[in-house]
Amino acid sequence: MARLHRLPPIHTLAAFESAARLGGFSQAAAELCITPSAVSHRIRQLEALLGEQLFERSPTGVRLSPAGQRTLQGVREAFDKLSGLFHVETPGMRLSVGMPPTFARNLLIPHLPEFYQQWPDIEIQVAVAAPMQDKPERHDVDIRFGKPSFDDRLSIKLFDDQLLVLAAPSYLARRPLNAPGELAQAELLRSPLVPWQPWLAAAGLDIREPVRGSLFTDLGILLEAAASGLGVAICPGRVAQRWLDSGQLVALFDVAVQSDSTYYAAVDREVAQRPEVGAFIDWMRATFA
16 A cells, blocks of 8 residues: 555546647547646646656647656556556447548548547548538538538537639640739639639629539539639639649639638537547647648
8 A cells, every 4th residue: 555655646647648648738638538727737736746847838839848758658658557457448439420522532531540540449430421412411520611500500610721723734734824814714613612702802803703614512523623624713722732732733823812611510519528529629620720
């Protein structure tokens, strides 16, 4: 029993290990189902017991101090030994997420391995949902593109974005576009998800919203059409990043316009209290910020 009195409380060690592994007090709070202030309190309690500062705190976040790095190694070794001793099987958590195909393919899936590195016990079940459905199927979390509210649930913005005018190099070789005014003679690709008018107005153009030309209800297909040389597209830049990185599309003109529409997570308030739901939404917001 005397040995136990010399050990720090297990909840302080758990808070320290979680914050060090996940890179912040908020992430540790979501994993441990407590508040960030409780995580901070437990870590300060551990620091007081050890007589050393384990984290270096700054306005931009926290990082392990040299003492914290040494302590983390010992704590992890101790936890590994305890885990091997008891062989406790912890059930995983399943989370169903509905989302448009463009978000799934170009935003979520490339980063999903990073999520599983942090949250190996959470199983994400992805359900692809066509955009602009009148009554889409509901899941634990549904990713929606547009402006809230989408239904009676809480809408949580994932990130802000800017509108970009995009065209394929092959299209520009046939029809060079050197100034925004030349769009009046270009083939403008349309989508009800992203109207042209806000960008046209910001560029100082007296051009009405186009009512003719190819129309697409999915942003990924819109961008593929532009990449094939069919015409000029307008789309939020984050959505188009893969096409820009590959050189299939290039951004035209230096006109910065905030997108009125972006991606949101729609979730019931009660469901949002589940630790796996909070962890997933917080991770998306941090990843796509």
